[in-house]
Amino acid sequence: MINNFTKLEPRTLQTVNWAVTVGSVFICLLILPMRLPGMELLSVSPNWLLIWVVAWSVKRTGFEGAIAGLVLGLIQDGMTYPDPTHAVSLAVVGFLTARLQKQRYIREDFISISLIVFGMAILAATITAIQFSWHSPAASTEMANRTLGEIWTNHQRIALSSAILSSLWAPAVYYPLNRWWEMVETVVQPQQNKLKNPSF
Template identity: 25%
Template sequence: MIRHQYRALVCATALLVPCLSYISPGFLALMGIGPSWVVLWLLPWALEEGSFSGVLAGVSFGLILDSISLGDVTQIPALVILGFWWGRLGRIGIPIEKVFSLGLLGWLGSVLIGLCFWLQLFFFKRPVSVDLFNSWSLHTIFAQSIMTALLTPIVSSRLLLFFRSRSNSV
């Protein structure tokens, strides 16, 4: 019973990611750019569940988020890399729980996703519009990573505690 409840709650929190990406609340935006919601969920999930679950979650979220955006670019590669890396980090060494560590990982994850977009835009859209070093990409990466880093200690730490409670109770 507890297991079913846990799964339902995991699904509910995961569903919040595309929902919040759709809603993109203005009060959680820096100069019009919101956080990377998927990072806030994927980080605690991969830290707790390991590389395999992290990669699967990364692919799943990548597919969902690509489907709700018009982009000709995909975030699956970046999410797969992050899911694997954070899964490894959770399995080896000391458990990552500190607020600063989570914030730093969230920031790095958001920057990696941004760089992935930047490179894809450069290689696929360069002939028509986007230069390699354009201020818009830099601005988007920094604004999004700062917002993600600020929210990670608040949101991801709570999710990490929630995911950890399952391994203690089940």
């Protein structure tokens, strides 16, 4: 099946590539409200959008990672509450994952991706908890009800369970997406090089 795609025109392949990317985001969004057996620990589910952002940013630049985090964060804001925004934590995760220079320091396999996701999930939960504590004495009615103690007790539970679950589920998102992007790169890159240095 992948061979069929390699025969496509580069432009068509790029379009299909974008469709696959957007489709994978959409699937992640659809899984968010779902609680299937094995997807819940202390009533916390994996952070699918964070896994996607990590999978996207691992082989891209910091800017691309941050933009992806921003976009997914804005969408998640719409699906829950925009205050405090999810865009900050996901953008930071995207940027840092891209800056890890994984190829240089860590061997590429599922374990390392899981490790990155584990760390990033804890980081994301911490950023959100800081956002909550920052706002907690403010006038915003819905957030003012959370006391600092509650926020940080919740943070422990959320950070640990979401980190464990997300790192276990990370390969399910990373593996197919990575295969696809690698394939697209192998097809598009030589052709682009050919276009850049045409041999007359």
